[in-house]
Amino acid sequence: MKVQAVNINDSKNGHSTIASVKERNNLYPIFLKAKNLNVLIVGGGFVAEEKLTFLLKSSPDAHVTMVSPMFRADTVALAKTGFVTLVEDVYKKDYLKGKHIVVATTDIPNVNIKVYEHCRKRSILVNVADNPPYCDFYMGGIVTKGNVKIAISTNGKSPTTAKRLRQFFEEVIPENIDDLVKNLNVFRKTIKGDFEQKVETLNEFTKGLIAKREVK
Incomplete structure (x- = not known):
């Protein structure tokens, strides 16, 4: 956690004092079912390809539309590996219809800001690449x-x-963590009792999974 020192003017004695302000991450993390959403990426350059790569790596079943006057050859190849539609055109607000999430990646700031403003008016989540003030979320x-x-x-x-x-x-x-999760899911279904009792049993059963390791 970062601690930042700031000057605060003391109105009583006219002197400045030092105060510590602790920064914290106030973002709310959620895991989206991307296959149930329509994603729009505005742009066709390196950044757009990076965002598409990130999205498909995490959610191969995501439905994505990309709008740009041009697309890199690697982007075209990547699009063929998923449910990606490439549209060779300049951005228009009509492309926002039916979209739930939008990522703006063009190298024209005015276009990115326009995308942001259009999305905000329509309550669509938007991310302008490398521009935090114009982001509702980060990847x-x-x-x-x-x-x-x-x-x-x-x-x-x-x-x-x-x-x-x-x-x-x-x-x-560990690579076998998925086997553990699946086995616990099977075990959970065999536990008797109400919700509270099941949680208590699982907590006790999994207590040994997290142990302090001695630092060498």
Whole structure:
């Protein structure tokens, strides 16, 4: 957690004092069923391809439309691996119809801001790449091991840190974690009692899964 020192003017004695302000991440994490949503990516360059790669890696069944006057060859190839529609055209607000999530990635700031403003008027979640003030959400680092998924966010301040944390968790979380999750799901269905009793039993049963490791 970052601690930032700021000057606060003391009206009583005219002197400045130092106060510590702790920053925290106030974003609310959710896991979306992308296959039930319609996603629009505005742009066809490197950033657009990066966003599409990120989305399809996490949700291969996502339904995506990309709008741009041109598309890179790699983007065209990537689009063929999923449910992606490429539209060669300049952005128009009509393309927002029926969309739930929009990502603007063009290299023309005015176009990106226009996309943001149009989305806000229509209550559509929007992300303008590399421009936090114009984002309703961020696309952070993700670790996936079968049914287990961990999302990492640095509040839009350091994507590189999110990347390193992702690499760390990919190494730490065992590959057989998915077998454990599936077995626990089967075990959960055999537990007798009400909801509270089932939770207590599962908590006791899984207590040994998290143990403090001695740092060497």
